[in-house]
Every structure is written in structure tokens, then in C-alpha cells.
Amino acid sequence: MRTVSFSPDGQRLLIWLMGGVTRVWDVRAGYAMPVTMRTGSPLIQARYHPEGQRVLTLDAGGVLQNWDERSGRRTNPALRLGGSVVCADFSGDGQQVATASSNHLVRVWDTRTGECLTPPARHPAPVSWLCLSPDGGRFVTGSRDQTARVWHARSDAAPVSLLLANGVGCAAFSPDGQRVVTASRDGIARVWDSRTGQLSLPPLRHDSSVLFAEFTGDGQRVVTACAGGTARFWHARTGRPLTPLLRHGDGPLMLRVNAPATLAASAATDTTLRVWELPTGQSLFTTGVQFLFTTGRQFWVVADAQFTAEGSRLVTACDDGRVRFWDVRTGLLVNQTTLFGGNLRSLQIAPDDHHVLTTSPDAARVWEAPLYAAPAPAWLPRLAEGVAGRRLDAQRQFEPVPVL
Numbered sequence: 001m002r003t004v005s006f007s008p009d010g011q012r013l014l015i016w017l018m019g020g021v022t023r024v025w026d027v028r029a030g031y032a033m034p035v036t037m038r039t040g041s042p043l044i045q046a047r048y049h050p051e052g053q054r055v056l057t058l059d060a061g062g063v064l065q066n067w068d069e070r071s072g073r074r075t076n077p078a079l080r081l082g083g084s085v086v087c088a089d090f091s092g093d094g095q096q097v098a099t100a101s102s103n104h105l106v107r108v109w110d111t112r113t114g115e116c117l118t119p120p121a122r123h124p125a126p127v128s129w130l131c132l133s134p135d136g137g138r139f140v141t142g143s144r145d146q147t148a149r150v151w152h153a154r155s156d157a158a159p160v161s162l163l164l165a166n167g168v169g170c171a172a173f174s175p176d177g178q179r180v181v182t183a184s185r186d187g188i189a190r191v192w193d194s195r196t197g198q199l200s201l202p203p204l205r206h207d208s209s210v211l212f213a214e215f216t217g218d219g220q221r222v223v224t225a226c227a228g229g230t231a232r233f234w235h236a237r238t239g240r241p242l243t244p245l246l247r248h249g250d251g252p253l254m255l256r257v258n259a260p261a262t263l264a265a266s267a268a269t270d271t272t273l274r275v276w277e278l279p280t281g282q283s284l285f286t287t288g289v290q291f292l293f294t295t296g297r298q299f300w301v302v303a304d305a306q307f308t309a310e311g312s313r314l315v316t317a318c319d320d321g322r323v324r325f326w327d328v329r330t331g332l333l334v335n336q337t338t339l340f341g342g343n344l345r346s347l348q349i350a351p352d353d354h355h356v357l358t359t360s361p362d363a364a365r366v367w368e369a370p371l372y373a374a375p376a377p378a379w380l381p382r383l384a385e386g387v388a389g390r391r392l393d394a395q396r397q398f399e400p401v402p403v404l
Helices: 379-388
Strands: 003-006 012-016 022-026 035-038 043-048 054-059 063-068 085-090 096-101 105-110 127-132 138-143 148-152 160-162 168-173 179-184 188-193 210-215 221-226 230-235 253-257 263-268 272-277 282-288 290-293 296-299 302-307 313-318 323-327 333-336 346-349 355-360 363-368 390-392 398-400
Touching: 043 085, 043 346, 043 355, 043 363, 054 085, 054 096, 054 363, 085 127, 096 127, 105 127, 105 138, 127 168, 138 168, 188 210, 188 221, 210 253, 221 253, 230 253, 230 263, 253 302, 263 302, 302 346, 313 346, 379 390
Parallel strands: 168 210
Antiparallel strands: 003 012, 012 022, 035 363, 043 054, 054 063, 085 096, 096 105, 127 138, 138 148, 148 160, 168 179, 179 188, 179 210, 210 221, 221 230, 253 263, 263 272, 272 282, 290 296, 302 313, 313 323, 323 333, 346 355, 355 363, 390 398
16 A cells, blocks of 8 residues: 545545556445446446456447546557447457447457457348347347348358348347347247257247346356246257246346346336245335435435355345445345446456446446454344344334333
């Protein structure tokens, strides 16, 4: 450490470290403010490089940049891929990125050199989404003409068309890249052979439009979520339902699963957040992302969520600009970051659980994950209730503490 300095109001502490790295700490919260990596055009995609301590960003102007997560400085000159990028996806090893441009072209690039690795793949209509296979050998695209195609990333072979009745909302590869699952507005999720374009399973039928579908990390299950606020897990080889219907509530649903596929988290536009135990489908807790102020209750929608690798925490990014940390067994809010901007869109937790990468339309930010305190002694909650004169009831609402 070279030097420290307080802000004039005493709420922030500037720490200047060796190597030119600076940190700004929130004195009351006890953790560092985020490191901001601001792009010149609206941010399309950001992710941690698997090697750690590096962040890759791609903006709408087609500029690919590598950043140091500690300082927020670029580690290499910006690579200008060109084009007006509308969506993108990085490969699992961070060595490639696929981009779709407003001129309907899809390309795969080397993230180290900026070299284009594939012949341009042209759609007859605008591309609405794309996904790279885990090994970067294939990519699947969806278009506004209600078609989906699987392309070879290393050759100019003709794409494999997936025949769909009513368009595709999203698609994802299995971990081995041999299958693709698609979510469709006709209420059906389908699993395909990525090499032949033939269906691998009978249709997975739902009672409303399927908004989300993906394979679990072991490739043995498919998880789907619907516009009607329901979700379900299916056997990836037989199509048999593995869980009861998980009924979250009304409205579109966001769903995330932990690495061993033992827990799932769902969030809806009604601002509620739930954690489910798998495969029983038992709801462990339901909570509203809401907090009590003197002006009344305020509600925020969860934009993204991810479980920590060690398994005890769920991290959420909300549209009020805060990152929140939840205990997955109790549903209690463990910590939250200081308000910083707004409209968070996605998050990714670093492999060591020590940092969280978030994206918003104008920038990517890296937050230091708040340290988790040791369990409080049994007498401390009673003392806090006595001092405050209030406590949480079974519905997690405040009530007066009875006077004995």
C-alpha cells in the first residue's frame, strides 16, 4: 500500500496500491467500490476470461477489449472487429467470440488477434440471438424469419436448419456440443441433434410460450421456463419430467441453476425471488426484492442471478443498480453493494467467488464480493430486537417486540 486518503465527506476511502492499482472503499459498508470498464458504444457482452483477473468486453461498435479486473485498465490495444453488432457470445475458453451484425452477417473471431476465423454466415433476416458451442466448433443462430440454424465455425459447409413452427426465443448447446435445445413461442421446447438437425426427443410441451431452455452442467437434464411463470426439469435422454411444475407466479420467469443441479433460483417481473430444492421441487424460500424506507416500500426487478461456487449464496443483479447476496437456505439478505448507477442487465461470478462482474448499457463493472462474517452468537438477534423494538415475523414483515 502506497497511500490512503478520505473523501471530504468521510464516506469514501481512496487506497493507492503498488503497481498503479487504486481502490475506493465505502467506509460504512466495508468493501471496495466497483472497478468500471467503460466502452465507447453500448455494451453488448462481457465475461471473465477463464484464466482469471481479465475481463473481455464487446460493444455495439464491434470493439473488443481486454481489461485488468483490479485496475480497470486495458491490457491490450482494442481490437476493432467492425460492423454494427447486435448480439454476441464468447466461447467457454474465452479464445473466440461470435458476433451478429445489423447486416445479418455472423462471424467468429479470435479474441487475442482480432482475426476472423470463419467465412461470413449470412441470414436472410436480422439475427436476434446466437450461441457458440462449448468447444467453439459450431454456433446456432435464430432469426426474425422464425428460423434457427446450426453453422460450422471452422468451415464453409452449409448450415443445418432446425424446422420450427413458430419461431425461437433462445437456444443452447449441450456440454458436449452434440445437441441443441430450443425454446419456442408455440409452447414447445425441442432437443435436436446438432449435426443432422433431427429431433432427439419428443417435444417438451408447456402451457405457454417457452422463454428459456438450457442443459444443466452435466448434460443429463434440460431446464425450461415459460411466460406463464412456471418452470420444469426434464430428463435429457428420455424427455421425462423430473420435477413437478415449479409455479413461481404470474409473468415471465428468469431461471438459474447451481453447478450440481441441486438448487434453482427463479425471479419474475412481480419482483419476487424464489429458491427451489431439486429434484423435489420444494420451495425453500420466497422473498420480494424490496426494502423498507421512510417513504414506504420500494420494489426492484431481478435482472440476473447466479449461485456462488461454494454453494451457500445466491447473487442477484437488480435494475436499481445494486448487487445483492442472499443465503440460499434462509432467504435472508446477507449483504448488498452501494447504489451505483442503475439498470444492471447481467452478472457473472469469478471462479474464486471473490469478485462479481456486472453489465449495464454503458459499462462493465467488477465488484469485490463482501466478506461473509462468522455466524452471529445466539444472543445477538435478541439484543438487536430489544434495541430496535421491532422484529421480523414469519412473513418477514416488521412487528413490535412484545413487552414482557
